[in-house]
Amino acid sequence: MAPDPAGAALATAPAAGDAAGAEAARIARIRATLARMYPQATTALHWSTPFELLVATILSAQTTDAAVNQVTPALFARCPTPEAMLELSEDELGAMIRTIGLWRNKARNLLAACRILVERHGGQVPRTREELMQLPGVGRKTANVVLSNAFGIPAIAVDTHVFRVARRLGLATGTTPERVEQELMEKFPEAEWSRAHHWLIWHGRRICHARNPRCPACALRPDCPEGRARGGDAASLEAAAEVEPGRLPAGEAGGAGRRSSRE
Structure with missing residues (x-):
């Protein structure tokens, strides 16, 4: 008897659904981890108007x-x-x-x-x-x-940090800032767009450096394709999970998250 094409298609549907569900869960974990790591993330520029x-x-x-x-x-x-x-x-x-x-x-x-x-x-x-x-x-x-x-208008500004981190995390594959922005808008709910911009910037400055990213010390590594490829040990990941949230490297943090004192 010839195989039933409809039956074959149905047989593959759960696998596709499982893959989509797994990816949605991965993105949700990334969002939650970034929110925990950088709860006060905002622009480091000083301004009051x-x-x-x-x-x-x-x-x-x-x-x-x-x-x-x-x-x-x-x-x-x-x-x-x-x-x-x-x-x-x-x-x-x-x-x-x-x-x-x-x-x-x-x-x-x-x-x-x-x-x-x-x-x-x-x-x-x-x-x-x-x-x-x-x-x-x-x-x-x-x-x-x-x-x-x-x-306070939701938007995702894609600078070099956002572009790099989004692509490394597998949140975007675009080769232009405009395309990466669009992909991130699809991955994050609109209410998180502005915070996601700051989360990714802070992570890029603090851990996911352009050169020599600190993958072994990154709490996102289990959900990061590039981080898993680079490797890391359990002790480093455990330490990363306990890192003090919301801290930028020395020289980066001056005034971060604050408006000008002239406000």
């Missing part, structure tokens, strides 16, 4: 948050609004951010962005991604950071 966060995020491109936090207190004291920043010349603004990478381009972009804020938005930071991305120096990542942190 949407304008300050916008400026700090523009400055942070290809620069550490710690370096940005060194220059923004004086900058924000002198330029708390777009109107105030426009009182500076490009050279004057550049002198205030000179220690920041690409400071000439950033000074030019900041002044151009301030002109748009004043002329089109009444000096206020817009609340839509499309309007934010019309500002010089603002791409999708920066726009998502502002939306998420300044306005």
